[in-house]
Amino acid sequence: MAEPKRVGILGSGDVAKALGRGFAAHGYEVMLGTRDPKKLDAWKKETGGKVAVGTFAQAAAHGPTVVLATHGAATEAVLDQAGPQHFRGKLVLDATNPLDFSRGMPPGLLFGLTDSLGERVQRKLPDAKVVKCFNTVSNVKMVDPKFAAGPARMWICGNDAEAKRATEGILRELGWAGALDVGAIDGARWLEAMVPLWVRVGVALNTWEHMLQLVR
Amino acid sequence: MAEPKRVGILGSGDVAKALGRGFAAHGYEVMLGTRDPKKLDAWKKETGGKVAVGTFAQAAAHGPTVVLATHGAATEAVLDQAGPQHFRGKLVLDATNPLDFSRGMPPGLLFGLTDSLGERVQRKLPDAKVVKCFNTVSNVKMVDPKFAAGPARMWICGNDAEAKRATEGILRELGWAGALDVGAIDGARWLEAMVPLWVRVGVALNTWEHMLQLVR
Numbered sequence: 001m002a003e004p005k006r007v008g009i010l011g012s013g014d015v016a017k018a019l020g021r022g023f024a025a026h027g028y029e030v031m032l033g034t035r036d037p038k039k040l041d042a043w044k045k046e047t048g049g050k051v052a053v054g055t056f057a058q059a060a061a062h063g064p065t066v067v068l069a070t071h072g073a074a075t076e077a078v079l080d081q082a083g084p085q086h087f088r089g090k091l092v093l094d095a096t097n098p099l100d101f102s103r104g105m106p107p108g109l110l111f112g113l114t115d116s117l118g119e120r121v122q123r124k125l126p127d128a129k130v131v132k133c134f135n136t137v138s139n140v141k142m143v144d145p146k147f148a149a150g151p152a153r154m155w156i157c158g159n160d161a162e163a164k165r166a167t168e169g170i171l172r173e174l175g176w177a178g179a180l181d182v183g184a185i186d187g188a189r190w191l192e193a194m195v196p197l198w199v200r201v202g203v204a205l206n207t208w209e210h211m212l213q214l215v216r
Numbered sequence: 217m218a219e220p221k222r223v224g225i226l227g228s229g230d231v232a233k234a235l236g237r238g239f240a241a242h243g244y245e246v247m248l249g250t251r252d253p254k255k256l257d258a259w260k261k262e263t264g265g266k267v268a269v270g271t272f273a274q275a276a277a278h279g280p281t282v283v284l285a286t287h288g289a290a291t292e293a294v295l296d297q298a299g300p301q302h303f304r305g306k307l308v309l310d311a312t313n314p315l316d317f318s319r320g321m322p323p324g325l326l327f328g329l330t331d332s333l334g335e336r337v338q339r340k341l342p343d344a345k346v347v348k349c350f351n352t353v354s355n356v357k358m359v360d361p362k363f364a365a366g367p368a369r370m371w372i373c374g375n376d377a378e379a380k381r382a383t384e385g386i387l388r389e390l391g392w393a394g395a396l397d398v399g400a401i402d403g404a405r406w407l408e409a410m411v412p413l414w415v416r417v418g419v420a421l422n423t424w425e426h427m428l429q430l431v432r
Contacts, residue, residue: 108330149431194406200403210430212429215368216426
C-alpha cells in the first residue's frame with residue numbers, strides 16, 4: 001500500500017481552508033496549523049473530520065509538503081513560531097502575498113521589486129525547497145479550477161527543479177493542467193506584483209474567479 | 217468624405233515600426249517621429265511611402281492621437297524634445313516600458329511600484345489624455361494579433377473615460393477584441409510590472425508571441 005500523502009497548511013483563513021478541503025478531497029492527510037487550534041473546531045466538524053488542526057509547529061512537521069497560506073505581513077513571524085527546523089528538506093508551497101493595504105485599495109506591495117515574500121521565505125527556510133504557488137488566484141479557484149477559456153496552468157517559481165516537478169505533480173492532482181514556471185524564486189517579485197493588478201481587475205469586473213493566463 | 221485618421225508615433229525601433237505599418241494598414245495617415253529622420257529613409261521606402269517620417273515635434277503635432285514607442289529610459293527626454301505643448305488635449309497611447317537592464321536579464325523596473333512611466337508621462341503632459349496601451353505585448357502582436365486561445369483584449373489604463381473608449385475603438389480597428397481596463401493611470405505600475413514577468417516567460421519558452429490574458 002502506498003504511503004499516505006501528507007500536507008501541512010499554515011494559516012486559518014479562506015485560502016488555508018480552501019486548500020485544506022481541496023487537498024483532503026484529493027486523498028491527502030491534511031493538517032491546518034494555526035495560532036489557536038480551538039478556533040477551528042467548528043470548521044473541523046464541517047469538513048467531517050477530514051482535516052486535522054494543530055499548531056503551526058505541528059502542521060509544519062506533519063508531512064513532506066507544507067503550504068504557506070498566512071497573511072503576507074504575518075508570514076515571517078509564523079515561520080519563526082513554527083520553527084524553521086521543521087521545514088528542512090521539505091517542499092514548501094508559498095501561497096502568500098505581501099500586499100500593502102496601508103494606503104487603501106487597491107493594494108501595493110510591502111517589499112517593492114527588489115525583494116519578494118517568496119525570497120524572504122526561502123531565506124528564512126534555507127534548508128527547504130520553496131516554490132511560489134497558488135498566490136495568483138482566489139481561494140475559490142485553487143483546487144479543481146474551471147475557467148470558460150479551458151484548462152489553466154498555475155504560475156510557479158523556485159530554485160529547485162525537482163521541487164518544481166513535484167509541485168507540478170501536486171497541481172495536476174488538484175485539477176490544474178500544469179505549471180507555468182517563471183524561473184528561480186526571485187520570480188516571486190513578479191508573481192506577487194501580478195496580484196495588485198488582479199485585485200484591480202476583480203474590483204472593475206466585480207469577480208474573484210479570474211486569473212491571468214499565458215496565451216500564445 | 218470622412219476626415220483622414222492621423223496618428224503620430226514617437227520612436228524608431230521595432231515597436232514604432234510595427235505600429236507604424238499596422239496603423240497605416242488600417243487606413244491611418246501615420247508619421248513616425250525620431251531624432252534623426254534621415255536614418256529611416258530605407259525603412260520609409262520599404263513601407264511604400266505609406267508612413268511619413270519627421271521629427272519628434274512634427275510627429276507629436278501630426279494628429280489627434282500620439283503613440284509613445286520610445287525606449288523607457290528615454291521617454292521623458294523625448295517628450296521634452298517634442299514639446300509638451302503639442303500634446304494638449306490629445307489622446308496619448310503610452311506603449312513604453314521602464315525596464316531596468318542595469319543588473320542584466322531579466323530586467324527590473326526603473327521606478328519601482330510607487331510610480332510608473334505611465335504616470336510620469338501623464339504628469340509631463342498634464343493637458344493630454346494618456347492611456348497606457350500596447351506595453352504588454354511584443355511588437356509582432358500589436359496589430360492584428362492571432363492567438364491560439366482565440367480573440368484577445370489589450371490591457372489599458374488611464375484617467376479619462378472618454379479617452380479609454382476612444383482607445384478601445386482604435387484597438388478594435390487594429391484587430392483586438394477590445395480592452396481590459398484596469399483603472400486610472402496609476403494602474404500602469406502593474407501593467408509595467410507585468411513585463412519583467414513576460415520577459416521571463418519569453419526566455420523560458422523561447423517565444424515573444426505570448427501575452428497574459430484574463431480568463432474567468
